[in-house]
Amino acid sequence: MTGFGVLLKKELKEQLRTYRLLIAAAIFLVFGLGTPLLIKYTPQLIEMAGEDLIIEMPPPTAAMAIAEYASTIGQIGVLVAVLVAMGTVARERSRGTAAMVLSKPVGTGAFIIAKLTAMSATFIVSLILGSVACYTYTVILIEPADITTFLAVNLLVALFLVFCLAITLFFSSIFRNQLAAGGIALAIIIVQALLVSIPGFGDYLPANLIIWGTDILGDTATAAWGSVGVSIALIVACLYFSTFVLRRREL
Secondary structure, rough: OOOOOHHHHHHHHHHHHOOHHHHHHHHHHHHHHHHHHHHHHHHHHHHHOOOOOOOOOOOOOOHHHHHHHHHHHHHHOOOOOHHHHHHOOHHHHHHHHHHHOOOOOOOOHHHHHHHHHHHHHHHHHHHHHHHHHHHHHHHHHHOOOOHHHHHHHHHHHOOOOOOHHHHOOOOOOOOHOOOHHHHHHHHHHHHHHHHOOOOOOHOOOOHHHHHHHHHHHHHOOOOOOHHHHHHHHHHHHHHHHHHHHHHOHHH
């Protein structure tokens, strides 16, 4: 991977310069702080809504707060991932920047991998910040949570988000139009999330990572290592085919 270090440094600076890291971190922090608050005070808010409104709600627990946070990040994080990644190659191709960079002694594979690595770093840092906020507020407002389980949930969420980045990066390598790349990637992510309910087949889809993560918190989880393996394989495949396509397309 010729020039990977130089390209990675460039991409990391780009994440900072374009405020992608700041924006992603802010979004994750908002949900990290807000979710435990919502779980804690929703019953009181419902009571304040009116005396005639009777809704039985279970008492808030740490598992409820963390499960809600993981589920929310699994949805909002997808949108943020697509928005961040959809122009990462398409924009550079349309502006001619990609051709200029690849005319230097750097490999196409290094060019693609550096982009995914930098974007993944942005999301992992943002996820860490949001998760620390969620865990801290959960302990303060509700009850202590099992740290090992919490870490396992976040690892599954992180892998799912990297998959979303990788598939969007792949379509960004195919299309010069950012909206086309983002739209198709988002459609595929949504479709595989809908197909996850199919017995057997759904057990191997990346969306099952979020389900496994939330189920762990309720002690009803069935291990979904197939989803982990398929997600990693798809990430590698997206990197390979992104490189393959970019080498054969006019920049």
